[in-house]
Amino acid sequence: MKKYNIIKLLIVFIGVGLTVSCDDFLDKPAEDSYTIDTFYQNDEQIYQAVNSIYNSPWYDFQRGFMKIGDVLAGNIIFDSGDGYTNFTLNNSDADIANASASLWSVNAYCNGVIENVDMKSSADVSQTVKNTVKGEAMVWKAMSYFYLVRCFGAVPIIHDNAEIIANNTSTTLRRNKVEDVYQYIIYLLEDAIDLLPEKNRTGRIDKYSACGLLAKVYLTKSGYGMSGSRNESDLTNAANYAKMVIDESGRVLEPNYEDIFQLKSNFSDESLIAWHWTVGSQWTSQNSLQSDLSMTNFSDAVQSWGNWVYPTIDLQTAFDESAGSLIRNNLDTRRKATIMMVGDHYDYFWVEFGGFDYNWDNDADGQYEGALAFASGTGSNCAKHIVGRLADAEAQGYDALDRMHTPLSTHILRLADVYLVYAEAVLGNNSSTTDAGALAAYNAVRERALHSFYEPAASFSFDDIYKERRLELALEGDRWYDIVRLHYYMPEKAKTMITSQERGYWAGLDDLYTYDDASNLEINSLKATGITDDDFTIPFPEVDLSLNPGLMNEPVDFDFSSIGY
Secondary structure (H helix, E strand, O other), rough: OOOHHHHHHHOOOOOOEEEOOOOOOOOOOOOOOOHHHHOOHHHHHHHHHHHHHHOOHHHHHHOOOHHHHHHOOOOEOOOOOOHHHHOOOOOOOHHHHHHHHHHHHHHHHHHHHHHHHHOOOOOOHHHHHHHHHHHHHHHHHHHHHHHHHHHHHOOOOOHHHHHHHHOOOOOOOOOEEEHHHHHHHHHHHHHHHHHHHOOOOOOOHHHHHHHHHHHHHHHHHOOOOOOOOOOHHHHHHHHHHHHHHHOOOOOOOOOOOHHHHHHHHHHOOOEEEEEOOOOOOOOOEEOOHHHHOOOOOOOOOOOOOOOHOEOOHHHHHOOOOOOOOOOOOOOHHHHHHHHEOOEEEEEEOOOOHHEEEOOOOOOOOOOOOOOOOOOOOOOEOOOOOOOOOOHHHHHHOOOOOOEEEOOEEEEEEEEHHHHHHHHHHOOOOOOEEEEEEHHHHHHHHHHHHHHHHOOOOOEHHHHHHHHHHHHOOOOOOOOHHHHHHHHHHHHHHHHHHHOOOOOOOOOOOHHHHOOOOOOOOOOEEOOOOOOOOOHHHHOOOHHHHHHHHHHHHEEEEEOOOHHHH
């Protein structure tokens, strides 16, 4: 495991030369790398300075993104014996350490960009471009803190890396209170909204990206420190910012849900904030999720070892599906785009063979010539985050894949999420709502998913919106944070949501799928038991605690006057 201490990662980007990734999704820089003193000389270089924040610093968070966001939440299983499925996490877990290191790297990189844009830019750089790039960095910094506070609770607020270096306080930093961290995120996003244009270059963060994130932050913050209900002012702010995105951004939902998660939609109009990955020589600029999530030998170009990574029985049940049946309901188009199950055909996977059929074919003379072993304990595999074979990428305009490299964008905030944030914020503390605007947003998401099965809802409740969020955002690294924010103000309901889930696996699937014999079919049940309030906060990595003992002390107030707020 890499021994990266949290504070070293907080300060590393100030004292080194700036490396700029050649990211094809944006304007390709003329050179691969520059030093800080010779970069920032014109508008194009300023844009290029922020390119890397869209991928490389986030790289080591990818596995934690799935394990924290979806395994803890009961949507997916990486290994039924791991601490994420069983809630036996400890601070020696490598993926927690990598997630923490990655998030602090983002923070450090953003601080470096913000400082250098102000201090190093030449007179040839326009103020509009400087504002835009600073706004992008502020949104990414806010996003890193949004993950940090929801994962670890109270964390240090690092506003100025250079000050930490000058004062030599890197090993004595204290955590700041959760409510201060949320307030800091809000200040960052408010500043970003003032700086960012309404339309930015393709794939980049704009004003409405910041508004959408701020709406979600307010919705989350609304329950913190509350009991049984949420702060009405925060709910109003959440609704207002979400409404700005819905009414003013000009963005629309992607008509076909499964298209969002294919290469052809890397820059979907629905995507407000995304990691944009590349395939090249620079390690950490690539998407490696296919390697973890797809079946062994699923691709001829990308290594994969995901035979024992699969969606849960509980998530299938939420979609009204069961691997214990050979008949698919197919009521919700999101299910097939999220979960592969027996009977599914994908025309965008294995295109040179006429598409991919998930048919549990383990015979050497079958469609896959023995290449694939269908080993999922729940009779399903992941569909999201998968590109497939080289021919599949080429069919969508991308000519490169490599061992752990795909260029598939990871959408972190989508328009559909903002629609549901708006609907939930309007619902607020009510048991249900018939508000026309909230219903319009809620039903728009449902209509795309249900197609011919769609009937408009005349009202919806809290449980309705929470289920809708689960189905819409499943396997997108988000569900755990919904449960965390529920735990803020309804801890017992959050615990029940976890303990009621089925996290086990099926026995007898081979007999069912091969011989249509269900006589041995049964669920080997696994339930998360003994869940406590402490389980809703991820433990700090041991390397951070050993080198920075101040992190074990009680959190303190943050002095906002010291940074002009």
